[in-house]
Amino acid sequence: MSAAIAAAERIGFERLAWLTACLALALLAYVNTLPIWVTGLVAGTAALRLILAARGRGAPPRPLRIAVSLLAIGLLFVQYRTFNGLSAGTALLCLIAGLKLLETEARRDVYVVTMIVYFLSLAALLQGESFWLLSYLIAVSWLTTTALLRITSATPAIQWRSSLRYSGKLLAQSLPLAVAFWLFFPRFGGPLWQLPDDGGGATSGLSDSMSPGDISDLANSDEVAFRVRFSSATPPPEERYWRGPVLHDFDGQTWSRGEPVRVGVPRLLFEGTPYHYTVSLEPHEHNWLFVLDWPSEWNVARAGLTSDYMLVQPTPVVQPVDIVATSYSHAVAAETLNPVMRTRDTAPPPGNPRSLRLAEAMRAAHPDPLDYVHAVLDMFRHQQFYYTLTPPRLGSDPVDGFLFDSKRGFCGHYASAFATLMRAVGIPARVVTGYQGGTYNRFADYWILRQSDAHAWDEIWIDGHGWLRIDPTSMIDPQRVERGLNDIVRAGVPATSRWQQRTPWLSDTRLRLDALRLLWRQRILSFNEESQVKLLSLMHIPDPDEQKLALVLGFCLISGMAWLTWTVRGELTPRPRDPVTRAYQRLCRRLAAAGIARQPHEGAESYAARVARERPDLGAAVAALCRRYSDLRYAARPAAGEAALFIAGVRSFKPRGSRGSS
């Protein structure tokens, strides 16, 4: 007998092949992010192991395995310089999975491989956010669990289908508990410990610096930056400027945040219309949040304004987050400009001598700062400046090259040139990057801001007015906007975009899909402590807090376990589907409680006869019910409605007198 068990401990080719398939499916979620050689190595080890198993041989010799492992892990370290962090960690895990497969022989190794599959699935979800990814990985885990069931069972079911059905049933039964856990398990908001900075993850969207050409790269991206739903009136387009990084330092080529200045947040006097809205921000791996100019209130407790009115939080946005905020269309500075900030925002721009000369000349003609600003804007408006996604390359003095030679540029060029011209004459100016405009989704009443809506504009300080938003790009006559289809195609946008513009129904479908995505995002992805509190108050629990949450979770856990016990045990003796049978069983139970239990050999009629003998008071009612039951069961064609009458009759039949009273 013990020999048989030892044989069962070793796993054969078929089982190994299934295990490998499960692992491969889990790794599929990583193909995009893994270094190509890791994928290759894992595929290689899997193939090698399978070939060996197909020939009935065991794992390759131990020294070889150790050598390959050390080599691969060393290589990985050389590539990432760390094993900490999500991308290096998952790469390591994938590698270990492949190497583990190489030595998989006994049942113990099967457990290790399945556990790796589970963890890989989780790690993929830590960064992913799509419904499809979740469904896919649950399906992979289902398959893996089925493989585990078959490999660990001494007498497995013959058919894969029945194994799949069984493990699927187990997964289905675990759903209610999982939902309860998910809803009520306390969330902590922030990370439990500091996440190592992930070098591997590619970030998209705005960064904290801007070369004039940068934004034109974003213009080709369809990716969603955030979505906004206004709970108040929607601001007009000229007020929909979503504030992102504010840039101060200019080295002649690139604008950047520069060193932070240690001054308080200058107070603002809000004027104009208040706008209430919710920004559903996609993770962009930076600290800042996008809000409408000028933000006055927001619900992210950890976030605060910088001295240049950026809304930032201490940790990068790595998960979708909802920001409920209020902004005002206008704001006036309540105090004068701090000298430190003035110095920073009037730093003379290096290089670009022709621009500086032009600025001085214009300033001489317009002594009033506002007149000067209008003169510069008029220059953009009336001269032959063009707006294009594909500006020509500019030399070492890009502002000069743009203003005097090419006169073609993107919003970054205009913002940069304008700020240079302001600073040249001592007017404090800074470049603000963010998003502007957006697509309205009429199916669900919200705005989609894509990376292609990225924008750059300027803010200048005029004494007595405070910071004024100036968008020099908006001066360009629409006729001078060179943004045709051809431009987009040349820039490498996939052909689907052309399709979308030609087929309105397709863009409608896309909008509807996006509405679903927003729903998924808001309900699932950005579910947090506040949502839990809201949920508790929906459940009419007074003063919801963390403690109540834990209580509710505990209650759900206990009742969930009780439900499980009941359900799982109930499968031993399933309730009959047929309502008539169920009713008859109920009748028998009631009579048994009254002291006359039906004997296993008794049919309905003979049972009724005995009841009539032992309890004459019940006799007539029971006889009628049993008569009806017999008819339902044995009559060639029972009368219509008979079943309902029988069930109702049983329901209202309540024999008096308990056990032993007969």
Added chain:
Amino acid sequence: MKRLRRAATLRLARWAARRHGRDTLPITINRRRIYIIPTRFGIALALLLVAMLLAGLNYNSNLGLAFGFLMMSLVLVAMHHCHRNLQGLIVDARTEVDAFAGGVARLEFVMHNDAAVARSDIEIRCGDVIAIHSVAAGSYHRAALELPVSRRGIARHERFELRTRYPFGWFRAWTYVQSPLTVFVAPEPRGGRSLPPATGGGSAGLSEQRGDEDFAGLRSYEPGVPLKHMAWKVLARGGEAAVRSYTAQAAQPEWLDWSALQDLDPEMRLSQLCRWILDSEHDRHTYGLRLPGAEMAPGKGAAHRLLCLRTLAEYPADTSA
């Protein structure tokens, strides 16, 4: 470590024995007597789940948490299924079986599953011997356990164990059945002496030995009577269990006699007697057995053989010089 575990298991088994008392077979395994603990793979998985939970919380990832919680619940569900796998199973065992020293004793178990779901991978354990079987829904399954027996005598197993790790092997559910399994271990049949000659009762005429040739009336039932001699009609009429008595005319019984083997040592004598019993039975002879302090009247058939073998098994080892 292994010793520690064995000691803990033994203590647990004793505690369970005190808790449940003696069981009578067949027994229905109810939930109060099923114990369940995670296996080492289950513990490893639990640690992994904690790691998954921490990762999900740390990355504040709702999808990660959803997946982690699903796996957690799956483990809890698997626990219930593991427990249920034993619950309500009806087990019976044939407790008195024959074996010869140096051979194996075949213990026969019947697992009856009247539930609507199959019971997979039920291990029956008796001592160190294990058999794994599955029982389909609404059916029963016979399982045999072959216990090696080395010495003559009565081998008793105070309890046996039903265990399951189905599904997934994350949990181990088990129950003890405190019902002694008795095995009569006859001596190993050995020895080359020829059978002693058949001895008549002294007279040359018809001896009224019980036999199976001529019907001689009814007598009351005693254990070991061949079934074909039972007077079923009498029993069916509600009478006492009776046996049709026959007389054997021709057959003279062989007396397998302890005292005929004086030159051998006691165990060897028993072995030789055992050999003779088997041979006589094989040749369909009528035989009786004489041991110091025990005598089996002549007879034949499976029941007679069984009684004789048991007599040999029960023969005290140290009384004879």
